[in-house]
Amino acid sequence: MNNxxxxxxxxxxxxxxxxxxxxxxxLWMLFSIPIITFGASTTAFYYTIHKSLRGDRGYIWRCFWSxxxxxxxxxxxxxxxxxxxxxxxFVDSRIMYPYAQQGSKLGMFYYLFLxxxxxxxxxxxxxxxxxxxxxxxxxxxxxxxxxxAILNLPWSILALALLVVxxxxxxxxxxxxxxxxxxxxxxxxxxLEKIYRKYMTKEDLEKEEALDLGNHY
Numbered sequence: 001m002n003n004x005x006x007x008x009x010x011x012x013x014x015x016x017x018x019x020x021x022x023x024x025x026x027l028w029m030l031f032s033i034p035i036i037t038f039g040a041s042t043t044a045f046y047y048t049i050h051k052s053l054r055g056d057r058g059y060i061w062r063c064f065w066s067x068x069x070x071x072x073x074x075x076x077x078x079x080x081x082x083x084x085x086x087x088x089x090f091v092d093s094r095i096m097y098p099y100a101q102q103g104s105k106l107g108m109f110y111y112l113f114l115x116x117x118x119x120x121x122x123x124x125x126x127x128x129x130x131x132x133x134x135x136x137x138x139x140x141x142x143x144x145x146x147x148x149a150i151l152n153l154p155w156s157i158l159a160l161a162l163l164v165v166x167x168x169x170x171x172x173x174x175x176x177x178x179x180x181x182x183x184x185x186x187x188x189x190x191x192l193e194k195i196y197r198k199y200m201t202k203e204d205l206e207k208e209e210a211l212d213l214g215n216h217y
Contacts, residue, residue, distance in 0.1 A: 017053065020060050021182040024048050027064050028181055037072075039079025039128055044068035047132035049185045050193065067132060074138050075131050082124055089113050089120070121163065122149055122156050129188060133196050144199075152195050162187055 024045060031041035047067035051057050093113035100107030126145035130136075136144065149156045166184040170177045197205060 020053055021186070022178055023060050024053060024064065024185075025178055025180075025182045027060070029177065031064075031068060036076060036080060039075035039082075040068050040072040042128040043071045043075045043131045045181070046129045046185055046189065047071075049182065050132065050189045053182070053186065054189055071131055074141070075128060077138060078127055078131075078142060082120065082127075086117060086120055089117050093117070118160065119149075122160050125149075125159050125163065125188070126156075126192075129192050130196070133193075134199075148195065148199070155191055155195060158191065159188060 027048070028041055028045040031044070032038045044064045044067035048060055048063040052060050052063045057063075090113075093110055096106060096110035096113065100110040123146055126149045127142060130145045130148065131141055134141070134144075162184050166180050169180050197208070200208070
């Protein structure tokens with residue numbers, strides 16, 4: 001009977017994980033409301049999922065706030081740049097849409113702009129998750145994230161699919177925004193972590209393994 005009320009048993013751990021997951025999603029939503037903070041918020045979200053929710057290292061709020069502050073300047077610059085580029089691509093695609101409907105050769109630019117917008121979305125996933133795991137300058141972060149996205153194309157397609165499914169679920173059931181972002185980011189961390197570890201130094205890997213080992217005691 002005592003084991004039922006033991007906070008270390010599987011049931012209570014699962015409940016704590018669920019609550020932490022909801023809290024992480026709420027923090028991400030709140031800190032993304034100003035729009036311009038979306039990049040820093042998403043970076044902090046991934047960092048929190050990786051370190052606290054999956055890694056059991058630190059509290060949700062502390063992890064989120066620490067990452068948000070430390071990555072705010074760089075990720076905000078990147079996010080603003082991405083919004084400008086996406087705006088140009090979107091406007092250009094709308095200009096070319098009538099040509100695509102008419103079967104004109106110029107219509108091929110409509111599809112080109114769509115492809116570029118899709119790639120930018122995938123690139124963004126890698127940029128902000130990469131920012132949560134590595135400390136690089138702005139140019140190196142943008143370049144490395146793009147290279148990793150291309151070199152791991154099958155996983156990049158999966159990342160895009162998860163993003164699309166997540167958006168559709170939230171669109172169909174808006175209340176699901178309280179947990180869907182955490183589910184998507186949790187799944188991202190599962191396979192992106194395997195990718196990122198390939199690019200870590202031996203010293204960084206040893207630190208990660210030591211931290212992971214420590215969580216089992």
